[in-house]
Amino acid sequence: MSKSVVRALKSMTVLLCIAAVCVTVLTVCNMFFPKYMPSLDAATANLINGICSTGKDSQTAFDDGYIVMLQESEHGVTLADFNKTNKSSKAEVLAVYGEPRGENTGAYIIESKSAGRDGDVIILTAYADGKIIGATVKKQGESYWQKLPADLFDKLEGVSGEVDMNGLIGKTGATLSLNAIDRAVNLSNKFALDYMTGIRDAISKKSSASLGGGK
Secondary structure (H helix, E strand, C coil): HHHHHHHHHHHHHHHHHHHHHHHHHHHHHHHHCCCCCCCHHHHHHHHHHHCCCCCCCCCHHHHHHCCCCCCCHHCCCHHHHHHHHHHCCCEEEEEEECCCCCCCCEEEEEEEEEECCCCCEEEEEEECCCEEEEEEEECCCCCCHHHHHCCCHHHHHHCCCCCCCCHHCCCCCHHHHHHHHHHHHHHHHHHHHHHHHHHHHHHHHHHHHHHHHCC
């Protein structure tokens, strides 16, 4: 066997070993750090009730269907396709929730994310007639988050369309975190305006079902 063939075989062996290690690392990561999946649990319902009140305590709102998670088949939008079309935004819409009952009947809440300094920043933004009525962070691990003002999300109330948090707040020392909020909220706003009719129709159907005795 020639030296060139031996060298080629050695190179292939090294590449195969590297590939095997990469696969193993990814498998372990998926086992111990599973991909985040949005869901309507009690904690999420509590956050939503805080930015878009149902008029009920959070546990009652969660248990009795005052807050619901809308399926793609209900509002008619495939989130993966929407995110792919808006890939340049560097953000994603993860889920859509609605309030078919209570104080803010017809309001809807969009969960979106964008990468910050230390990981994904996940935001919940509530809307009525396409305008923001409340917003909060659902998940973040930003090391400079405490540099952001406590009333950060209050500044979004009444906003429709594109926002510029840096312009609203100014320098904070947490620019990357603020940029992530900007991107997540802006894509959420676009989704909220583009698909408002379908979302509200889906909530209306659930509202009718609630009046009929269902959830």
